[in-house]
Amino acid sequence: MFNKLLSFTGGIYPPENKHLTENKAIELCDVPEIVTIPLKQHIGAPCDALVKKGDKVRLGQKIGQPRGFVSAPVHSSVSGEVKSIEIVDLPNGSKAPAVIIVNDGQDTPDESIKPDNAERLSADALKSIVTEAGIVGMGGAAFPTHVKLSPPDDRKIDILLLNGAECEPFLTSDYRLMIEHPDDILYGLKVIRKILGGVSRIYIGIEDNKPQAIKQMTAAAKNENDIQVVTLRTKYPQGAEKQLIYAITGRQVPSGGLPMDVGAVVQNVGTAAAIAFAVRDGLPLYRKLVTVSGGAVREQKNLMVRIGTSFREVIDFCGGWTEEPAKVINGGPMMGVAQYTLDVPVTKETSGILLFTKEEAAVREVSNCIRCGRCISVCPIHLMPLTISARSLAGNYEEADKLHAMDCVECGSCSYICPASRPLLHSIQMAKKEIMEERKRRAQAK
């Protein structure tokens, strides 16, 4: 049916650098003696701690109760004793309270961990398992999954997309997952299908630089008539939700809208696997698949890491570094956040830890905009980054808002392509922040 590669307009072709880790099988990272489990690892309201200093906790025990609907509970990733609850730095650049647990090395599982069967359970029961397991989008944004699976009644969802694009350079964790655990992904996908109900078409989108994954997923899904594996052009940001929907279905999410406005739900392959572990094995989300890569790390690896392990311990597990890294990044090189300390915990948002050498992390000198318009041609949202950036840098956030700055998905393609190395994305992010604050002020004034 699909002869040509599916894609969106715009986008960039950064060096993929996936060869460093794509043939490395997933390894289990050492479980640390002390884990730091933040009570906010997702988009939305933070959690309230359910434990206090001195409490004994078990592996998989719920230790954080969400404060709102758009939130997700957090669970202990080891068994042991709560040492303290304190404010810690998070790898996304914010601060949040965290439960610090001393591991007793026993991994005593919590009573709540009970294997079950998805075919036996109703859609509502499945949804509550997903909610209770604290599952969030594993693509990096960590949006609570149960919220995406609860569309309002007036939105009819007919298309389900499974995102296996993994367009960020360096990262290979989704790729390894698709090769090593295709059946888990498919199990999770079926659970999602059952929860949503009424889905007529399901696509698994994978970029064409991952032929092995396409083969594995196609083989896993061969008995399902409504599930189709589609090949996408290898281009960044192919894995961005709205770009994926457009590439596969041709539907365009309206400005300020959500995928559900066009009848689509997108889930990451990692999320589907996490759902399978939660439903079939009863395991909450207490570990994360992380790619450790970059030129400065001694041995690049794909690791299954307990949430709350510090970056330092993960890097030590990979043999440390060959030279002092000039930059350590949480996530991929395009959208990741640089770290100033290695004493930050791996959270549900961490999809990669990259250690860059001086050459890899070199910053180009900024010069004046030459109005070449390349940022416009690569912007997947069809914005005019140069114009929004100019307004933002002049402090004219109202004009930036009129130019749809709020629709920016912060993929960074504009900053990547800019021959003058203008800080386009950074200035747009600044405008977004100011616009949000202005809107809050207006809402309060009313």
Add this chain to the structure above:
Amino acid sequence: MWKELVLPVLSLGGISFLFGAGLSLASKKFAVETDPRIDDIREALPGANCGACGYPGCDGLASAIAAGEAPVNACPVGGSPVAAKVASIMGLETDVKERLTARVLCQGDCDQAADKYMYEGITDCVAAAMLSEGQKGCSYGCLGLGTCERVCPFDAIHVNEKGIAEVDKEKCTACGLCVAACPKNVIELIPVSSEVQVACNSRDTGKVVRSVCKVGCIACRICVKACPFDAMEFENNLAKINYEKCTNCMVCAQKCPTKAIYAQFLERKAAL
């Protein structure tokens, strides 16, 4: 002669006379009543069009005052002399308040407070504050990237060579634009006559402050005990001066172990 000169002069003269008469009639008939006070108030205002009052320039504020929508002392830049003038135009009384000035509540310059990372982005405090609350080790301190400098219409605030914003008291009109622009809320308006300020904004505990800055308020409360006038208040691990009670005796500044309280000792009165 007739054709070339007299005819055009007469006809053009006639037309212009007709139009002139029409216009003068129209100006009488359709005249818009304006408040003569607007122009007077406009004259009294400073005319900087800084927008600190929240209205579009001085014209906007003048109309708002004349319409009774804004108070007579709405111009923060003009202060009490302008408020008094505007009040007399409006026929109202106004309280005479002391002039204020902006003051940066941070002394943590590059010698005193270390950065936690190297910042390579846009030279703007708002941009820098997006990542881990800025590059400065102290999450409450002045980032020194000059957002306040760029919004100041009076050239009254500058980042010094050690990376801390400083206010020129003489030029500052207390318009408050820097206060609103600062992402760290480290600028405050205080009475211009006060010679003592708690030059720290950190709500962290003493232990944390000591680890990141040599001149921060460590919440020891020595100043609160030392103040003979009960003018030192204490909230969220930070000392705060109540300027209505403060007499500029500077005892607090003398006692402060980290010199987080800044005082103009030269101005000290001999009374104590």
